[in-house]
Amino acid sequence: MSLDLDVHLSAIAAGDAQAFALWLAGAEGILRGRLRSFAGSVDTEAVLQESMLRVWQVAPKFKPDGRPNSLLRLACRICRNYAVDEIRRAGRSPIELLDADAAVEVSAPDPLLRRAIALCREALPAAPARALSLRLDACGARHDRELAERAEMTLNTFLKNVGRARKLLVECLRKRGIALETT
């Protein structure tokens, strides 16, 4: 089922951050996917977060074009333009650009996937489970050095455990017949 994230647009434009959260939940995968061709040239996580903040800033003045997911299509352009600016700023070689205005299709979340991931997470060994929990609970707001201290691990061990947790989850999901797509 395809969703139109513009249902949140008027609330976002009015400064409703909870509506923006709902929009982000649906938009992130599409936006990240559009940055794939930039992955070797820019830190796409930094570009994506900065672009999301810019979407929030411009939303009050944004005029939708009447087609579905107009704010998401604008966000795709913001992401691409920011990535291109970063490449230029760093003096790196330009890359072949994908069409930022290409149609976007947003899918509804899958409750079965959520259940499967939760079961796989419960099956993780203690150290990777602890490292992953700290990463998730930090909500992207804490440096790994701080999280490693909380876990009473060296930074290196903490990072290895996060990586191990991530790989074990993928393996567990695969055994359940679930392969997470890389968009």
Place this chain on the structure above:
Amino acid sequence: MTRETLIERVVSAFRSTDPHGRIRDEPAWHDLDEAGRVEAFEATVIARAQEAALHPQGLSTTAQAVLARLGV
């Protein structure tokens, strides 16, 4: 740091900001070669899908980090 741990640093949603509030690159990203950067990107795609699926509102750590900057 090994290649593996550099990739894990890049997969994290944590990014510092400069004095103007602009989001900075993760320094480990600059220490990776192009293949490592692409590998980190693909790992991030999967990690964020897992995080969003586990979160009651479907928010990954990226989305949560952005919302935190808005004061939510």
